[in-house]
Amino acid sequence: MPHLYQDDSLALHTDLYQINMMQTYFELGRHQRNAVFEVFFRDMPFDNGYAVFAGLERMVDYLKNLAFSETDIAYLRELSYPDAFLDYLKNLRFTGTVRAMQEGQLVFANEPIVQIEGSLAECQLVETAILNIINFQTLIATKAARIKSVIGDDPLLEFGTRRAQEMDAAIWGTRAAIIGGADATSNVRAAKIFGLKASGTHAHSLVQSYGNDYEAFKAYASTHHDCVFLVDTYDTLHFGVPAAIKVAREFGDKIDFQGVRIDSGDMAYISKKVRQQLDDAGFMDAKIYASNDLDESTILSLKMQKAKIDVWGVGTKLITAYDQPALGAVYKLVSIEDNNGIMQDTIKLSSNAEKVSTPGKKQVWRITKKADGKSEGDYVAFSDENPDLDEEIYMFHPLYTYINKNIREFNAKALLKPIFVKGKLTYKLPTLQEIKDFARENLNELWDEYKRDLNPQPYPVDLSQKLWDHKMGLISELRQAVSKIKLD
Numbered sequence: 001m002p003h004l005y006q007d008d009s010l011a012l013h014t015d016l017y018q019i020n021m022m023q024t025y026f027e028l029g030r031h032q033r034n035a036v037f038e039v040f041f042r043d044m045p046f047d048n049g050y051a052v053f054a055g056l057e058r059m060v061d062y063l064k065n066l067a068f069s070e071t072d073i074a075y076l077r078e079l080s081y082p083d084a085f086l087d088y089l090k091n092l093r094f095t096g097t098v099r100a101m102q103e104g105q106l107v108f109a110n111e112p113i114v115q116i117e118g119s120l121a122e123c124q125l126v127e128t129a130i131l132n133i134i135n136f137q138t139l140i141a142t143k144a145a146r147i148k149s150v151i152g153d154d155p156l157l158e159f160g161t162r163r164a165q166e167m168d169a170a171i172w173g174t175r176a177a178i179i180g181g182a183d184a185t186s187n188v189r190a191a192k193i194f195g196l197k198a199s200g201t202h203a204h205s206l207v208q209s210y211g212n213d214y215e216a217f218k219a220y221a222s223t224h225h226d227c228v229f230l231v232d233t234y235d236t237l238h239f240g241v242p243a244a245i246k247v248a249r250e251f252g253d254k255i256d257f258q259g260v261r262i263d264s265g266d267m268a269y270i271s272k273k274v275r276q277q278l279d280d281a282g283f284m285d286a287k288i289y290a291s292n293d294l295d296e297s298t299i300l301s302l303k304m305q306k307a308k309i310d311v312w313g314v315g316t317k318l319i320t321a322y323d324q325p326a327l328g329a330v331y332k333l334v335s336i337e338d339n340n341g342i343m344q345d346t347i348k349l350s351s352n353a354e355k356v357s358t359p360g361k362k363q364v365w366r367i368t369k370k371a372d373g374k375s376e377g378d379y380v381a382f383s384d385e386n387p388d389l390d391e392e393i394y395m396f397h398p399l400y401t402y403i404n405k406n407i408r409e410f411n412a413k414a415l416l417k418p419i420f421v422k423g424k425l426t427y428k429l430p431t432l433q434e435i436k437d438f439a440r441e442n443l444n445e446l447w448d449e450y451k452r453d454l455n456p457q458p459y460p461v462d463l464s465q466k467l468w469d470h471k472m473g474l475i476s477e478l479r480q481a482v483s484k485i486k487l488d
């Protein structure tokens with residue numbers, strides 16, 4: 001086992017380069033300068049039309065408790081950091097201001113989803129953990145939403161712990177999956193911690209240990225009231241389902257025969273046959289559970305084949321975000337105090353126009369039409385702009401500016417909410433159920449064209465005219481300045 005310290009903290013859950021930069025800032029007297037960093041991602045995960053923001057609660061907990069422990073400092077001393085810097089770290093607490101999307105909010109590429117303002121050194125320290133949390137949880141919540149979108153109102157059970165990228169990923173991935181649309185989980189610890197419905201059937205090993213389905217189901221029924229029997233260990237249609245029916249009949253009211261689970265074979269064909277067998281035996285209410293490497297495309301295909309599946313257990317492909325292992329959100333400096341105490345907006349240039357960052361401290365506004373409540377796009381503006389007070393709003397594509405529209409009769413909702421103000425938590429964290437409901441409500445605001453699984457329409461994320469002009473101005477200023485630099 002690695003050495004786990006009694007005073008283990010998350011302060012060292014960062015990249016070494018952050019501490020190295022902090023040391024530079026500290027020794028050269030820059031560490032207290034006010035800075036603004038923003039988190040955003042450049043590409044939509046899974047080529048989905050939207051992403052579901054998740055991870056805020058854990059991020060809040062991390063920031064609230066940020067403090068180097070004694071052994072953290074001792075360890076950094078071993079790495080030869082100087083005493084004065086270590087003394088500074090010893091007393092460091094998070095004193096910054098955070099604005100962020102609410103969990104369950106639908107978010108899009110190239111808009112800030114978290115904004116951290118505070119001393120340069122503190123902002124630098126927290127980058128790694130914040131990206132770690134938000135990248136993972138937002139990815140899994142989005143994958144769950146994609147899966148739920150094809151499942152509709154049928155229950156979606158999260159079954160992935162055994163295949164997750166280790167224990168933490170199973171726990172926080174489960175929470176994210178619930179936000180995105182999963183209804184229950186097989187992970188008992190996650191259910192306990194987050195107050196979720198724990199749900200489960202039984203494994204093939206139960207049937208194998210008895211050597212036949214009937215004996216195994218009988219044993220299970222004699223020890224449990226709620227029964228879902230796994231019927232595919234030997235032969236679903238010849239042994240599994242007939243055994244389940246026999247046991248259900250024999251036990252009658254002594255058990256609640258909730259249904260059967262199938263986990264292999266052609267699930268469209270088999271589920272129809274199983275349905276027939278259950279109905280013919282009078283068990284019309286018994287549900288058919290399905291699991292086996294399911295994801296949104298297999299589920300959609302099964303739905304199209306009119307498979308008779310009522311409950312969907314999804315493991316590997318949900319908890320590991322199988323088709324896209326990372327979200328790719330980044331944390332960029334957008335504004336920094338200069339030598340005169342004035343905030344200067346910063347930009348990161350790139351030969352790829354889409355990769356040029358957008359300078360300045362911003363707010364994201366969701367623009368919905370009053371008539372139908374549907375979203376027209378997101379409008380990214382300076383944090384002190386107030387498009388909600390305007391009669392008309394001009395929205396244009398930030399790269400292809402000939403794509404534009406004027407909108408009247410709209411509502412503008414500010415999406416980045418205050419979370420911490422100068423180190424003090426001001427945000428009341430919602431319950432997981434509230435977050436889940438919020439995610440669902442948000443989906444109602446989105447036109448179906450943005451929600452389809454395959455090739456959705458790109459959702460507009462536009463810049464205000466003021467912000468766009470500022471960005472273009474900074475780009476040309478920087479280009480000119482860079483062209484004049486001579487290094488010798």
Ligand SMILES: Nc1ncnc2c1ncn2[C@@H]1O[C@H](COP(=O)(O)OP(=O)(O)OP(=O)(O)O)[C@@H](O)[C@H]1O
Nearest residue numbers: 263264265266267268269292293294298301302305
């Ligand atoms: N009718 C169907 N249409 C589309 N996909 C299906 C259908 N039936 C099953 N699938 C999916 O096809 C894949 C079949 O997986 P696999 O080859 O492992 O078959 P299996 O019968 O489960 O075999 P094994 O017993 O080795 O697990 C799974 O992802 C499953 O969800």
Ligand SMILES: O=P(O)(O)OC[C@H]1O[C@H](OP(=O)(O)OP(=O)(O)O)[C@H](O)[C@@H]1O
Nearest residue numbers: 159203204263291292293294314315316
């Ligand atoms: O396929 P997934 O989406 O990942 O869902 C979880 C899988 O985990 C179990 O299989 P496993 O073979 O691990 O154990 P079992 O003997 O209980 O089937 C279960 O039967 C599912 O097939």
Ligand SMILES: O=C(O)c1cccnc1
Nearest residue numbers: 159186199200201202315
């Ligand atoms: O309860 C189940 O059926 C279950 C739980 C975890 C993984 N696979 C199935």
